[in-house]
Structure formats: C-alpha cells, structure tokens
Amino acid sequence: xxxxxxxxxxxxxxxxxxxxxxxxxxxxxxxxxxxxxxxxxxxxxxxxxxxxxxxxxxxxxxxxxxxxxxxxxxxxxxxxxxxxxxxxxxxxxxxxxxxxxxxxxxxxxxxxxxxxxxxxxxxxxxxxxxxxxxxxxxxxxxxxxxxxxxxxxxxxxxxxxxxxxxxxxxxxxxxxxxxxxxxxxxxxxxxxxxxxxxxxxxxxxxxxxxxxxxxxxxxxxxxxxxxxxxxxxxxxxxxxxxxxxxxxxxxxxxxxxxxxxxxxxxxxxxxxxxxxxxx
Amino acid sequence: xxxxxxxxxxxxxxxxxxxxxxxxxxxxxxxxxxxxxxxxxxxxxxxxxxxxxxxxxxxxxxxxxxxxxxxxxxxxxxxxxxxxxxxxxxxxxxxxxxxxxxxxxxxxxxxxxxxxxxxxxxxxxxxxxxxxxxxxxxxxxxxxxxxxxxxxxxxxxxxxxxxxxxxxxxxxxxxxxxxxxxxxxxxxxxxxxxxxxxxxxxxxxxxxxxxxxxxxxxxxxxxxxxxxxxxxxxxxxxxxxxxxxxxxxxxxxxxxxxxxxxxxxxxxxxxxxxxxxxxxxxxxxxxxxxxxxxxxxxxxxxxxxxxxxxxxxxxxxxxxxxxxxxxxxxxxxxxxxxxxxxxxxxxxxxxxxxxxxxxxxxxxxx
Numbered sequence: 062x063x064x065x066x067x068x069x070x071x072x073x074x075x076x077x078x079x080x081x082x083x084x085x086x087x088x089x090x091x092x093x094x095x096x097x098x099x100x101x102x103x104x105x106x107x108x109x110x111x112x113x114x115x116x117x118x119x120x121x122x123x124x125x126x127x128x129x130x131x132x133x134x135x136x137x138x139x140x141x142x143x144x145x146x147x148x149x150x151x152x153x154x155x156x157x158x159x160x161x162x163x164x165x166x167x168x169x170x171x172x173x174x175x176x177x178x179x180x181x182x183x184x185x186x187x188x189x190x191x192x193x194x195x196x197x198x199x200x201x202x203x204x205x206x207x208x209x210x211x212x213x214x215x216x217x218x219x220x221x222x223x224x225x226x227x228x229x230x231x232x233x234x235x236x237x238x239x240x241x242x243x244x245x246x247x248x249x250x251x252x253x254x255x256x257x258x259x260x261x262x263x264x265x266x267x268x269x270x271x272x273x274x275x276x277x278x279x280x281x282x283x284x285x286x287x288x289x290x291x292x293x294x295x296x297x298x299x300x301x302x303x304x305x306x307x308x309x310x311x312x313x314x315x316x317x318x319x320x321x322x323x324x325x326x327x328x329x330x331x332x333x334x335x336x337x338x339x340x
Numbered sequence: 341x342x343x344x345x346x347x348x349x350x351x352x353x354x355x356x357x358x359x360x361x362x363x364x365x366x367x368x369x370x371x372x373x374x375x376x377x378x379x380x381x382x383x384x385x386x387x388x389x390x391x392x393x394x395x396x397x398x399x400x401x402x403x404x405x406x407x408x409x410x411x412x413x414x415x416x417x418x419x420x421x422x423x424x425x426x427x428x429x430x431x432x433x434x435x436x437x438x439x440x441x442x443x444x445x446x447x448x449x450x451x452x453x454x455x456x457x458x459x460x461x462x463x464x465x466x467x468x469x470x471x472x473x474x475x476x477x478x479x480x481x482x483x484x485x486x487x488x489x490x491x492x493x494x495x496x497x498x499x500x501x502x503x504x505x506x507x508x509x510x511x512x513x514x515x516x517x518x519x520x521x522x523x524x525x526x527x528x529x530x531x532x533x534x535x536x537x538x539x540x541x542x543x544x545x546x547x548x549x550x551x552x553x554x555x556x557x558x559x560x561x562x563x564x565x566x567x568x569x570x571x572x573x574x575x576x577x578x579x580x581x582x583x584x585x586x587x588x589x590x591x592x593x594x595x596x597x598x599x600x601x602x603x604x605x606x607x608x609x610x611x612x613x614x615x616x617x618x619x620x621x622x623x624x625x626x627x628x629x630x631x632x633x634x635x636x637x638x639x640x641x642x643x644x645x646x647x648x649x650x651x652x653x654x655x656x657x658x659x660x661x662x663x664x665x666x667x668x669x670x671x672x673x674x675x676x677x678x679x680x681x682x683x684x685x686x687x688x689x690x691x692x693x694x695x696x697x698x699x700x701x702x703x704x705x706x
Contacts, residue, residue: 066424067424070424071424072424095523097518097519097520097521098521099423100416100419100420100422100518100659101420101423102420102423104416104659104662104663104666104667105659105660105662105664106663106664106665106667107663107667107670109663129671130671130673130674131674134348134349135348135671136348136351136352136671137670137671139349140352143349143352166670167675168674185664185667195650196524196650197524197650197654198524198525198650223686223689224689225685227682227686229675229678229679229681229682230674230675230678230679246672246674248674248675248677249678268660268663268664270521270522271521294678294681309674310677311674311677312677312680326673326674326677
C-alpha cells in the first residue's frame with residue numbers, strides 16, 4: 062500500500078460528498094443523483110464512477126472483488142483490483158462468496174448475492190432515454206413527470222418491425238414502480254437478478270457525473286407488454302468447461318476454421334463448479 | 341482445447357516494462373530535465389497547465405515527460421494528481437487590467453493607448469525550418485519601458501456606450517465546476533469554466549465553424565493581452581488581501597456586431613477568452629465560442645452546433661472524450677454475445693420470410 066495517498070485515494074471530504082449522494086440515491090431508488098465526480102487516475106469510460114463509489118465504501122476490513130464481463134482476469138478488472146490493493150491495501154478475492162464489495166462491468170455474478178454484500182456497477186451512460194432524447198434538460202423533465210412514452214414507443218416499434226423487442230443488453234427497467242433506469246450494459250439475462258436482490262446495488266457514472274441505487278429487496282421490472290412478456294437469452298449449448306446450462310455463456314472462436322465453443326462468462330462460478338466436480 | 345485467457349496481471353506488468361523502455365529511448369542519450377521542458381517547450385507546458393486546470397510548471401513538465409509528449413495524456417496525469425490536492429481557499433478575482441503586459445494587440449484600432457506590443461510571437465516568423473543553431477541574438481534595450489498598466493481597448497468603447505455593459509458586481513457567486521457537476525441550463529460563468537478546461541482542438545474547430553456560416557457573429561479581435569497577473573487571497577483570519585504570487589495569463593476580448601434584439605439596442609457585444617500561460621489560439625477560440633453560446637440571452641436564432649450549449653459543453657473535455665472513445669478497447673464480449681444471438685434471430689427471421697414469399701410467388705405463378 063502506498064502512503065503518498067489517502068486511504069483509497071480520495072480525500073475524506075470527497076468520500077463524505079459521495080456518501081451523502083449515495084444516501085440520497087438509496088432514498089430515491091432509480092433516481093440519478095448528480096454528484097461532483099472527481100478526475101480519477103483511470104480514464105473516463107473505464108470505470109471511474111464505479112471506482113469512486115468503491116473508494117467511498119471501502120473500509121480496511123472489506124474484501125474486494127472486481128470483474129469485467131463476469132471475469133476476474135480481464136485486464137481492466139486486474140488493473141482496478143491492483144489500484145485498490147495499492148491505494149487502500151484491502152484484501153482482494155476472486156470468490157464471489159468471500160467478497161463484501163464487488164465492482165462489476167457488464168455482468169451480475171451467477172452466484173446469488175447476500176444481504177451483507179454490495180454490488181457496484183460501472184455505468185457508461187446512466188440515462189436510459191439518452192439515445193432517444195440527447196438533451197439532458199429534457200430527459201430530466203421526462204423523469205420528473207414519469208413520462209416514459211418515448212421508451213414504450215421504441216419497444217413497440219421493435220415489435221412492429223421485428224416481432225420482438227430488439228434490445229439485448231442495457232435493457233431498461235422500472236425501479237420501485239417509479240424511475241426508468243439503465244441497469245448498465247449487463248445482458249438482459251441478468252435483469253431478473255436485479256429484482257428483490259438481497260444485496261445493495263449501486264451504480265456510478267463518473268464521466269456523466271451521476272450515481273443511483275437499487276436498495277435491497279426493491280421491485281425491479283424489465284419493461285415489456287402483456288402480449289410480449291420479457292424474455293432472457295437461452296443457449297442450445299452448455300458450458301464446455303463445467304457443463305452449466307443456466308449460466309450466461311461467452312462464445313469463443315477456437316481455431317482458424319471458425320469452430321466455436323461456449324463457456325461461462327462468470328469465471329469464478331465456472332471454476333467453483335469444476336472444483337466441486339473434481340472433488 | 342480452449343485455455344481461458346489467464347495472466348492479465350503478468351501481461352500488464354510486462355506492458356509497463358515495455359512502456360518504460362519505449363519512453364526512455366536510447367540510454368546513451370541524456371534524459372530530458374524538467375528545466376529543459378519548462379524553458380524550451382513552454383507553450384506545451386502552458387497547454388498542459390491550462391487544460392489540466394493546475395498552474396504548476398514543474399508538475400506539467402513532469403507530466404509531459406512521463407507522457408512522452410502526448411499532451412492529452414499529460415493533461416490527464418495532471419488532472420488525476422489535482423484530485424488529491426486539498427482546497428485551501430479561493431483567490432480574489434484576478435485583475436487583468438493590472439497585468440504586466442508582455443504582448444498586447446488590438447485588431448480594431450491602429451493605435452491604442454499603451455500601444456500595440458508584439459512581444460514574443462510566432463505570427464511573423466516565416467515558418468522556415470531553422471537548420472542552423474537556434475541561439476538567440478543579444479536583445480536590444482527598448483527606448484522606453486512599457487507603461488505599468490494599459491487600459492483595456494473595450495473600456496474605451498464603453499466610454500462611448502457603444503458596447504454592452506457587463507457589471508461584474510451583479511454576477512452570482514460562480515460554482516466550482518471541478519467540485520460540482522455541470523447542469524443545464526448552465527450560466528455564463530459555468531460555461532466559461534468549462535471552455536477554459538476544454539480541448540484546444542475542439543474549441544478551435546467550433547470557433548472556426550462560426551466563421552464559416554454556422555452561427556455568424558461578425559467578430560473583431562478587440563484586444564489580446566498576455567502577461568503576468570498577481571494572485572491575491574484574503575484569509576479569513578487576516579481580513580485583508582495578501583499576494584501569494586503571480587501567474588502568466590492570455591486574455592482575449594472579442595467584439596461582435598449585434599443588431600439588437602431581446603429588448604436590447606443595437607450595440608457591440610462581447611466574447612471572452614482566458615487561459616493560463618501563453619495560449620492565444622485557445623483564448624481566441626474560447627472567446628468566439630463564448631459569444632455564440634450567448635445566443636439565447638441575445639435572442640439570436642440557435643441552429644448551429646456552436647450555439648448548442650449541451651452539444652458544446654458536454655463534448656469539450658479531452659479527458660472525458662479520450663477516455664470514452666478509447667474505452668471501446670475494453671472487452672465487450674458479453675454485450676457482443678448478446679448482439680450476436682439477437683442478430684442470428686433477426687437473420688433467421690429474414691431468411692424465413694424470404695423463403696415464404698418465394699413460395700407464395702411460385703404458388704401464384706403455377
């Protein structure tokens with residue numbers, strides 16, 4: 062641990078500002094709280110929002126896990142874990158069950174989370190309406206009025222054009238029956254894990270300077286229509302390493318003839334299953 | 341058999357070693373000293389301080405060396421370091437009237453009180469590569485020293501009531517954009533803060549677009565001045581101002597034609613640009629963009645990109661832009677997998693539909 066910086070890099074006043082904003086976010090589930098996002102020593106778009114939240118949450122006794130695409134060993138996950146080991150000296154782990162704080166990009170772990178765990182999401186674009194309405198002043202008004210017609214029309218047009226909703230990740234959700242919220246670019250496969258989760262879920266968008274929360278046991282509904290209910294991805298394959306048939310699979314090209322294999326995107330989940338099978 | 345890509349940590353360590361080696365170059369060549377960078381690459385240092393929002397020549401030089409001359413990377417390094425610095429207080433507003441001027445030019449009057457002072461400028465070099473040694477000749481002493489203070493050119497117009505009056509005293513206390521998030525609509529003080537940190541290339545392009553018909557503002561360079569300004573703070577426990585040093589600034593005041601509107605008479609209006617160190621291109625660009633962003637207040641039709649507050653202010657920052665554009669390098673396997681399966685479904689639907697249509701055509705024709 063380097064002593065040239067405060068514990069977990071940020072100074073205590075900044076952490077207090079972040080914690081206040083987080084309390085507000087927990088009090089208003091799904092509402093995007095503007096906050097004084099700081100410039101972090103990692104680039105914007107690479108998890109600066111998540112890193113700031115993690116820095117504000119960490120205490121010396123916490124155990125941190127960092128995943129990107131579900132994996133602990135992808136380079137950016139490794140780098141963020143190295144960063145906190147360096148500036149906070151906390152214990153890190155790859156085991157989902159051992160972690161008290163899990164920072165993630167694009168996935169929710171397959172292993173069910175507990176009440177004593179916090180999941181921190183890195184969010185590139187917190188505004189679910191942004192691609193439909195680029196003006197921030199306008200989208201804030203739409204949220205204030207709970208006017209989500211734009212999104213419903215978009216989903217309806219998908220159905221009219223393709224016969225189903227053509228959004229596969231960052232699938233919009235309604236939190237606590239009030240705020241339309243981006244779950245971050247997780248595959249819609251993970252959306253059901255947001256609903257009534259025992260773990261606190263926090264979302265940080267550093268570049269866009271917004272944070273929001275889904276408190277434990279909050280209702281989270283993926284948008285759908287009565288005659289077109291929400292559906293998640295299914296595979297005809299099982300994981301070729303652990304045989305799982307209920308996990309999110311990544312497709313890997315294994316030779317120059319384009320042969321494919323399917324493996325769990327959650328490396329810890331896959332590894333634990335293989336260890337159990339070997340035992 | 342597939343082997344999971346392991347060893348991210350080791351790969352990163354090796355990459356850092358390669359980077360260090362590439363950065364240093366041939367060990368037989370001496371390493372650049374910070375003094376060399378500060379003195380001989382001073383305009384680069386100024387840009388890094390300016391967009392890094394931290395006035396410290398030595399740290400800026402260090403960042404440039406560490407970034408191997410990549411200015412945006414150096415700016416990023418300085419910004420990240422800045423985050424960790426405690427905030428002791430705020431200075432008094434800087435008085436650029438009292439600037440010790442090194443350069444001062446006006447494009448609107450042939451001569452002005454205090455005179456046109458070219459100072460050290462590239463404007464009249466002939467852009468011929470200097471193959472010979474660049475050692476300067478002995479400077480000649482001026483016939484008379486420059487006056488201590490020079491009146492602002494725009495104040496001379498103000499006396500005739502030809503230019504809009506802006507009373508600084510009525511401004512609300514500005515927010516600190518490095519501590520508070522940017523919100524819309526943004527007032528002028530906030531916009532100026534954003535532009536001051538904005539990427540020079542982005543502002544230059546935006547400013548240029550206003551000269552080519554995308555929000556015409558008929559600008560004149562009323563005055564550009566560069567020199568040193570004293571920095572004063574007023575500690576609460578003292579109750580009076582003390583000088584803590586001086587910094588070099590470049591200030592640009594644009595004069596823009598205005599035919600009246602929104603209840604205001606025809607008059608000249610102002611666009612303002614300010615930057616740390618010598619940065620004339622940036623200060624001028626900033627002044628042009630500041631003026632176009634005032635379109636709502638002046639009742640001008642807003643149709644051009646440079647008039648769109650959210651468009652300009654949300655995309656001006658090089659650290660934000662560079663990070664987000666380059667984050668596409670990060671793995672997106674999971675989202676890509678989701679898109680792959682979606683595309684397979686869509687493509688199967690398309691093929692089925694084509695087959696059905698073909699069958700239907702054959703049926704009718706037979």
